[in-house]
Amino acid sequence: MDNFTYYAPTEVVFGKGVENNIGYTASKYGKKAFLVFGKGSVVRSGLLGRVEDSLAAAGVEYMEFGGAKPNPTLEHAEDGVREAVHFGADMIIGIGGGSAIDTAKAIAHGAANPDEKLWDIWVKRVQLTKSLPVGAVLTIAAAGSEMSDSAVLTNEELGKKAGINTEFNRCRFAIVNPELGTTLPKNQIAAGVTDIMMHTMERYFIPDFHCDMTDEIAEGLLRTVIKNGAKVVEDPSDYDAMSEVFWASSLSHNNLTECGRGKDFSVHKLGHALSAKYDVTHGASLAAVWGAWAKDLYKGALPRFARFARSVWGVTEENDEAAALAGIEKTVSFFKSIGMPVSVRELGVDPSDEDIKELSLDATMKDTVKLSRIRPLSAADVEKIYRDAL
Numbered sequence: 001m002d003n004f005t006y007y008a009p010t011e012v013v014f015g016k017g018v019e020n021n022i023g024y025t026a027s028k029y030g031k032k033a034f035l036v037f038g039k040g041s042v043v044r045s046g047l048l049g050r051v052e053d054s055l056a057a058a059g060v061e062y063m064e065f066g067g068a069k070p071n072p073t074l075e076h077a078e079d080g081v082r083e084a085v086h087f088g089a090d091m092i093i094g095i096g097g098g099s100a101i102d103t104a105k106a107i108a109h110g111a112a113n114p115d116e117k118l119w120d121i122w123v124k125r126v127q128l129t130k131s132l133p134v135g136a137v138l139t140i141a142a143a144g145s146e147m148s149d150s151a152v153l154t155n156e157e158l159g160k161k162a163g164i165n166t167e168f169n170r171c172r173f174a175i176v177n178p179e180l181g182t183t184l185p186k187n188q189i190a191a192g193v194t195d196i197m198m199h200t201m202e203r204y205f206i207p208d209f210h211c212d213m214t215d216e217i218a219e220g221l222l223r224t225v226i227k228n229g230a231k232v233v234e235d236p237s238d239y240d241a242m243s244e245v246f247w248a249s250s251l252s253h254n255n256l257t258e259c260g261r262g263k264d265f266s267v268h269k270l271g272h273a274l275s276a277k278y279d280v281t282h283g284a285s286l287a288a289v290w291g292a293w294a295k296d297l298y299k300g301a302l303p304r305f306a307r308f309a310r311s312v313w314g315v316t317e318e319n320d321e322a323a324a325l326a327g328i329e330k331t332v333s334f335f336k337s338i339g340m341p342v343s344v345r346e347l348g349v350d351p352s353d354e355d356i357k358e359l360s361l362d363a364t365m366k367d368t369v370k371l372s373r374i375r376p377l378s379a380a381d382v383e384k385i386y387r388d389a390l
Helices: 018-026 047-057 074-087 098-112 118-122 186-204 212-234 239-252 266-278 282-313 320-337 353-363 379-389
Strands: 011-014 032-036 061-065 091-096 134-138 150-155 160-165 173-176
Touching: 011 018, 011 239, 018 047, 018 091, 018 134, 018 173, 032 047, 032 074, 032 098, 047 061, 047 091, 061 074, 074 098, 074 118, 074 150, 091 098, 098 118, 098 134, 098 150, 118 150, 118 160, 150 266, 160 266, 173 239, 186 212, 186 239, 186 266, 186 282, 212 239, 212 282, 212 320, 266 282, 266 353, 266 379, 282 320, 282 379, 353 379
Parallel strands: 011 173, 032 061, 032 091, 091 134, 134 173
Antiparallel strands: 150 160
């Protein structure tokens, strides 16, 4: 087991109706809340109104900022920074899924450092040394942004989707009511289930570390998501199943499942390049490439893939390679069963040879970064995976 530091400071308030008391929690972190949300579903559902009523009752002023996009953009976040600074916000609250919460994190960083360009902060040309407190009201189990140290923005001018990991991304509080996920379209629920699994698997398939406790947590989380994810895609009103998926979303990306092993977000890099170029749903982009990635790399982490197959999927094959391949096939079949694309063309895009080269260079930062902790992947290696994933 490798050395690690585990830090999960987010106050999680979980259960039915908890958004109605957000004012009590939020008032501990600020008095002027800048509310970040998407394109109006939180307004139509009445959620925004309930949040605002509770904030007002607790003496917290607020300002609305809608329009967060499914793949959050730098331009929109910059607009939010200007408005948050003008309002004098001392706290940013994202209401929605990962897109709204990531946008809130970006605005918090920018508003705390108004003299710096947000993209310079994002790509670490400027060191981030302070930010505003961020809270979350979660409406979809997916990105895990409510407890993670990460956030993602797309610079549309550059055609680049990039993430930043910093302890300043940790939400101070997260309001998590699984009931809020019951009205989502099934394809969004399925994409969220996929993202939860990916956040766990991106930490799991790393060879040469002995981490039984961490492995047991990850495997239990995956079994729970597979079992209950299928249920909520079929019946979103199943509160018990939705509760399991929402809690798994938070635990999958708060660093718990990487303790002693670390992480390897190479599949995310491939998916981010697809999302940046084609504006496809994040979870769908991951499902589209995972099978090709796994088949390319499994031999370099054969015991891990074999353990995954047996512990998560119940595969009984005694031969490690046969077990590993069976586990990969069962994972791909599961994605397909919940309506996720399992190839790039199933995303509704058909990249040319030149497009594939461009995607590969984007994923590897122009071939300056090697992906994967199983086997270093160059741009040429990534290009092969994209082709296999077509």
